[in-house]
Amino acid sequence: MNSFKTLRWTVVFLALSAGCEPGSIRQADAPASGDDVQSETPDVALESPDVLDVSTGSDARHDVEADADPDLDSNSSSDSDLGVALDPDADADADPALDVDSDSSADPDPEPAPSCPPDNQGPGTLPNGTIAGELSFPNPTLRNATILWALSGDANANSEVSVRFREQGASAWRRGMDLRRAPANSIGGFAWTDRHSGSLFNLAPATRYEVELLLVDPDGGCALREASFATRPVPAPMPAAPVKAVTPATFSAVLASAQPGDIVEFTAGSYPAFSMSRDGEASKPIVLRAQAGESVVVGGDLVVSNRKYIHVSGFTVNGRIRLNSSQAMSITNNRVNTTGNGIDSALRSEDNYIADNVVIGQTVWAESSLGFQGNNNGEGILVSGPGHVVEHNRVSGFRDCLSTLEPNSGGVDLYSLDFINNDVSNCPDDGVEADYCWHNCRVIGNRFTNVFMMASSQPGYGGPTYFIRNVGYNVVGSAFKLHNGTIGDVLLHNTIVKNGHAFNVNTEVPYARQFTRNNVFIGGPGNTFGVYNSGDGRVIWLPHAHPSGDYDYDGFGSTTGTFTGRLGTATFTSLAELRSRTSEKNAVHVSLAIFADTIAYPSAPFPELNPVDLRLTGVSAAIDAGASIANINDGFTGAGPDLGAHEFGTPLPVYGPR
Numbered sequence: 001m002n003s004f005k006t007l008r009w010t011v012v013f014l015a016l017s018a019g020c021e022p023g024s025i026r027q028a029d030a031p032a033s034g035d036d037v038q039s040e041t042p043d044v045a046l047e048s049p050d051v052l053d054v055s056t057g058s059d060a061r062h063d064v065e066a067d068a069d070p071d072l073d074s075n076s077s078s079d080s081d082l083g084v085a086l087d088p089d090a091d092a093d094a095d096p097a098l099d100v101d102s103d104s105s106a107d108p109d110p111e112p113a114p115s116c117p118p119d120n121q122g123p124g125t126l127p128n129g130t131i132a133g134e135l136s137f138p139n140p141t142l143r144n145a146t147i148l149w150a151l152s153g154d155a156n157a158n159s160e161v162s163v164r165f166r167e168q169g170a171s172a173w174r175r176g177m178d179l180r181r182a183p184a185n186s187i188g189g190f191a192w193t194d195r196h197s198g199s200l201f202n203l204a205p206a207t208r209y210e211v212e213l214l215l216v217d218p219d220g221g222c223a224l225r226e227a228s229f230a231t232r233p234v235p236a237p238m239p240a241a242p243v244k245a246v247t248p249a250t251f252s253a254v255l256a257s258a259q260p261g262d263i264v265e266f267t268a269g270s271y272p273a274f275s276m277s278r279d280g281e282a283s284k285p286i287v288l289r290a291q292a293g294e295s296v297v298v299g300g301d302l303v304v305s306n307r308k309y310i311h312v313s314g315f316t317v318n319g320r321i322r323l324n325s326s327q328a329m330s331i332t333n334n335r336v337n338t339t340g341n342g343i344d345s346a347l348r349s350e351d352n353y354i355a356d357n358v359v360i361g362q363t364v365w366a367e368s369s370l371g372f373q374g375n376n377n378g379e380g381i382l383v384s385g386p387g388h389v390v391e392h393n394r395v396s397g398f399r400d401c402l403s404t405l406e407p408n409s410g411g412v413d414l415y416s417l418d419f420i421n422n423d424v425s426n427c428p429d430d431g432v433e434a435d436y437c438w439h440n441c442r443v444i445g446n447r448f449t450n451v452f453m454m455a456s457s458q459p460g461y462g463g464p465t466y467f468i469r470n471v472g473y474n475v476v477g478s479a480f481k482l483h484n485g486t487i488g489d490v491l492l493h494n495t496i497v498k499n500g501h502a503f504n505v506n507t508e509v510p511y512a513r514q515f516t517r518n519n520v521f522i523g524g525p526g527n528t529f530g531v532y533n534s535g536d537g538r539v540i541w542l543p544h545a546h547p548s549g550d551y552d553y554d555g556f557g558s559t560t561g562t563f564t565g566r567l568g569t570a571t572f573t574s575l576a577e578l579r580s581r582t583s584e585k586n587a588v589h590v591s592l593a594i595f596a597d598t599i600a601y602p603s604a605p606f607p608e609l610n611p612v613d614l615r616l617t618g619v620s621a622a623i624d625a626g627a628s629i630a631n632i633n634d635g636f637t638g639a640g641p642d643l644g645a646h647e648f649g650t651p652l653p654v655y656g657p658r
């Protein structure tokens with residue numbers, strides 16, 4: 001079978017059983033957090049950092065070969081992986097090259113199941129040992145699944161959970177990304193308990209998966225759990241559903257008597273704002289759709305609040321689509337032109353699917369629009385509650401183009417949320433405001449162009465909050481707004497080209513337990529825009545990064561020609577100093593030349609710039625310089641994963657509507 005995988009699992013197992021830590025484990029102590037959590041916390045003006053000793057940038061690009069991946073899970077198996085479309089139908093479970101002859105009857109079990117070490121069986125002893133608690137999989141989405149595993153003990157937060165999974169009925173297992181340890185803590189009065197948590201990525205919809213999890217604490221405490229969960233299907237009408245055509249004269253009466261399973265097909269014309277009063281059922285949604293190819297315009301809000309199992313597709317809505325307190329809705333292929341919010345789900349909703357819409361607001365990308373107090377308004381797509389999937393939408397012209405809802409406005413249960421492959425532009429506060437995320441918010445494969453903050457996590461409640469394979473071009477403030485004492489953000493394979501500092505966070509409230517790998521951050525000369533200064537082109541400006549953060553394998557550059565910055569208390573003026581003084585032991589120095597296209601530095605962020613293609617050229621410091629991460633970059637080519645959002649040779653994702 002897959003000897004590589006067996007070896008990896010065994011090595012991890014042995015390392016854990018020997019009390020060695022295969023990964024970078026940090027102490028748990030998160031900072032005491034301020035209580036400044038509030039709705040739309042104003043952004044402090046980007047400070048002018050103390051002047052660092054800026055050396056002449058003398059760093060040659062480092063030797064890529066020196067970055068041979070030390071991870072235990074380095075291989076190049078063909079697992080279907082996140083955002084790498086090399087071989088989308090392949091996974092390790094079906095890899096013929098690795099399976100040849102390995103399943104002969106003479107073989108013992110080719111993939112020994114994980115088990116607890118002989119000297120570490122069962123619960124540990126408090127305070128530092130671990131006692132495993134309840135395991136759950138809340139609100140699986142179409143393609144990703146959340147794992148929550150409660151625990152007690154482990155006061156030193158060094159227990160680890162490794163994961164393997166497979167489709168039910170498949171013979172071989174795949175490795176998942178290790179869960180993230182979220183120590184008990186609180187921010188702004190919101191408290192959470194000790195847990196391991198994480199996601200399985202890039203699953204198939206409507207599929208049941210088996211999972212095995214092994215928790216090992218070197219202080220004592222081991223638990224092995226097996227479980228299963230099923231992903232949700234892509235919403236679809238009932239087979240052989242009756243189709244009821246309506247006109248502006250008849251639609252109201254038809255909607256009022258609609259039955260579960262009905263397809264109400266709106267013929268061409270102008271319709272007034274309306275509100276739906278009937279519910280569908282799980283296998284019998286009520287489908288409201290525009291006749292194919294016809295212009296069906298709703299002259300105001302289309303309201304499906306307090307409803308279940310309603311599909312809304314193909315409309316032009318001159319107003320909002322409102323779905324407060326809704327469940328299992330499908331909002332697809334609509335065009336929303338709005339002066340306020342776009343697709344608006346205030347109050348707790350659950351398991352909604354919002355895809356392939358074009359959502360256009362009135363906010364202009366201009367210097368005077370920047371920030372919370374800028375001349376901007378509206379949220380393009382706003383969600384509250386768990387399990388929502390927001391994918392392949394095109395959203396432009398809002399204060400926050402994609403957003404969760406703040407707790408003081410009714411935001412609650414913000415977990416298991418997917419924001420995937422959206423095309424987002426002209427957002428003078430946040431491209432995506434993933435604030436107050438409880439855990440497992442997943443911002444994956446989006447394209448952000450012309451944004452003040454690309455992605456806000458203000459705060460994350462322990463995480464993980466995943467930001468994976470996003471691209472940001474013409475970011476003015478910060479790519480990642482890690483404010484309000486956020487804890488547990490996971491930044492993997494993002495590519496950022498921004499004005500000013502490359503990777504910066506402008507708050508004096510420490511941010512803790514961040515985990516970064518394989519990102520590209522490129523900045524350059526900055527300036528003052530409105531009341532904000534974008535920074536003077538340091539490659540890292542994270543002076544309040546808590547020591548629990550784990551930053552490594554990232555690529556940095558600045559068109560200033562210097563390589564300076566600060567990570568926590570450590571300052572540096574060269575790549576060598578960055579590597580020697582911080583956790584970025586495997587950082588590389590990159591520049592705009594890593595991209596295949598000629599990418600202009602966004603020196604003048606206004607007016608809006610066009611999206612760019614940030615795929616790599618074949619030879620650069622970014623190629624093969626990344627760390628291997630199971631279920632994230634398994635399908636890489638060459639000697640290792642490439643830095644940034646796109647493995648070399650892969651097509652661009654479809655950003656926006658399909």
Ligand SMILES: [Ca+2]
Pocket residue numbers: 128129130154155156157158159217218219
């Ligand atoms: Ca422990």
Ligand SMILES: [Ca+2]
Pocket residue numbers: 379400403404433
């Ligand atoms: Ca918002």
Ligand SMILES: [Ca+2]
Pocket residue numbers: 040399400429430433456
């Ligand atoms: Ca915001």
Ligand SMILES: [Ca+2]
Pocket residue numbers: 623624636637638639640641642647648
């Ligand atoms: Ca590679």
